Amino acid sequence: RGESSTAMVSLPSLFTIERHILAQQGQHPGATGRLTNLLYDIALAAKLIARETTRAGIANILGATSAENVHGEMQQKLDVYADQVIFRMNDHTGRVCVMASEEHDDLLPIPAHHQPGYYVLIYDPLDGSSNIDVNASIGTIFAIHRKITPGDGRGTMEDVLQPGSKLVAAAYVIYGSSTMLVYSTGEGVHGFTLDPSVGEFLLSHPNIQVPSPGQYYSVNHGRHKYWSPGIRHFVAWLQALEDNDRSPLENRYIGSMIADFHRNLLRGGIFLYPADERRPDGKLRLTYEAQPLAFIAAQAGAYASDGIGDILDLQPRDLHQRVPVFMGNRELVEQAEWFLQRYDRDWLAEYAKRR
Ligand code: AHG
Ligand code: MN
Ligand code: MN
Numbered sequence: 001r002g003e004s005s006t007a008m009v010s011l012p013s014l015f016t017i018e019r020h021i022l023a024q025q026g027q028h029p030g031a032t033g034r035l036t037n038l039l040y041d042i043a044l045a046a047k048l049i050a051r052e053t054t055r056a057g058i059a060n061i062l063g064a065t066s067a068e069n070v071h072g073e074m075q076q077k078l079d080v081y082a083d084q085v086i087f088r089m090n091d092h093t094g095r096v097c098v099m100a101s102e103e104h105d106d107l108l109p110i111p112a113h114h115q116p117g118y119y120v121l122i123y124d125p126l127d128g129s130s131n132i133d134v135n136a137s138i139g140t141i142f143a144i145h146r147k148i149t150p151g152d153g154r155g156t157m158e159d160v161l162q163p164g165s166k167l168v169a170a171a172y173v174i175y176g177s178s179t180m181l182v183y184s185t186g187e188g189v190h191g192f193t194l195d196p197s198v199g200e201f202l203l204s205h206p207n208i209q210v211p212s213p214g215q216y217y218s219v220n221h222g223r224h225k226y227w228s229p230g231i232r233h234f235v236a237w238l239q240a241l242e243d244n245d246r247s248p249l250e251n252r253y254i255g256s257m258i259a260d261f262h263r264n265l266l267r268g269g270i271f272l273y274p275a276d277e278r279r280p281d282g283k284l285r286l287t288y289e290a291q292p293l294a295f296i297a298a299q300a301g302a303y304a305s306d307g308i309g310d311i312l313d314l315q316p317r318d319l320h321q322r323v324p325v326f327m328g329n330r331e332l333v334e335q336a337e338w339f340l341q342r343y344d345r346d347w348l349a350e351y352a353k354r355r
Contacts, residue, residue: 128256139258
C-alpha cells in the first residue's frame with residue numbers, strides 16, 4: 001500500500017541535445033548563444049536527413065543522379081538532398097558567414113539578401129554514399145570555424161582554410177541501426193541518440209573516451225597491392241603475424257568512414273586510409289572529413305595523424321585537398337608513424353614537401 005506513489009518508474013534520458021548545448025553554454029558567461037543556435041540548426045538538418053535516409057528504400061529516392069561531383073563520383077540522390085537541406089537550414093540565420101561542402105567545387109556564399117554571421121560551416125553531407133543502395137550505415141560530418149578575416153562581411157577561402165586546431169566545434173551524425181549525433185565544442189565528446197517517436201536527440205553517450213587497448217583495426221585490405229612497405233609492415237603488426245605473444249586486433253571495415261570511426265571510438269582501435277601507389281595523398285579530404293574527426297578524436301583521448309604528425313596542425317591549402325589518415329588509440333597511431341619512419345623514408349620526404 002502506498003508503494004505505487006514511490007515506486008521507481010523507468011524514464012528515458014530526458015537530457016535533450018538542446019538542454020545539453022545550453023548547459024555547456026551556461027558555463028561560458030560571455031557566450032552569445034550563436035554557436036548554440038548553430039548547433040540546433042545542425043541537429044534539425046540531421047533529423048531531416050535521417051528521415052529521408054530511413055525512407056530511401058520506399059521513397060523512390062534510391063539510386064544515382066546523372067550528375068558527377070567534383071571528384072568524378074556519381075552523386076547519389078541522398079547526397080543532393082542532404083547537401084541542400086544543410087545549406088538551406090543555414091543560409092538565412094545570420095549565424096554563418098560562408099559554407100563549403102564536399103559536393104561543390106567552390107565556396108557556398110550566403111545569399112545577397114541575407115545577413116552573414118560569425119561562423120564558417122564546412123560539411124560532408126553524406127559520407128559513405130556507396131553504402132546508400134545497400135542499406136548500410138552512412139553519415140554526415142560538420143566542421144565549424146570562427147571567421148578570421150576582418151569585418152562583418154561574407155567569409156572567404158581564408159576563413160575556410162584553417163588548421164583543425166582552430167575548430168570551434170565538430171560533429172557527425174551516423175545513420176545506423178539508430179541515428180546518433182556526436183559533437184564536441186572542445187569540452188569532451190557527447191553522443192545523442194534520436195528517438196524517432198518524439199523527434200528528439202537524447203543524451204545516450206556522455207563524455208565518450210576511447211577505451212584502451214584498442215579492439216579493432218579498419219582498413220581497405222583490397223588495396224594491399226598498392227601499399228608501401230611501411231603500411232604492409234604496420235598491418236602485419238596489427239595482425240601480430242610475427243609475434244606469437246600478442247593477439248591480433250580484429251578487422252572491421254565497412255567503407256563508411258563515419259561508421260568505421262564511430263565503432264572504433266566506442267570500442268577502441270585504429271582507422272586508416274593511407275597514401276598508396278594509386279592515391280599518393282590517400283582518399284579522404286582534409287577540411288570536411290579528417291579535420292573534424294581529428295578534433296573529436298583528440299577530445300575523446302585518441303589521436304589522428306597523417307603519418308608524420310597531428311592532423312590538427314596541418315594548414316589546408318585547398319578546400320578539397322586529400323590527406324592520409326591514421327586515427328584511433330594514440331599508441332596504435334604512433335606505431336603506424338614508427339613503421340612509416342622505418343620503411344617509407346623516401347615517400348615521407350616527398351610527401352613532407354607538399355604537406
Ligand atoms: P564519401 O561517400 O563522402 O565520398 O566518402 C567515402 C569515403 C569514406 O567514407 C570511406 O572511409 C572511404 O571513402 C572508403 O573508400 P574505399 O571504398 O576506397 O575503401
Ligand atoms: Mn565522405
Ligand atoms: Mn560525401
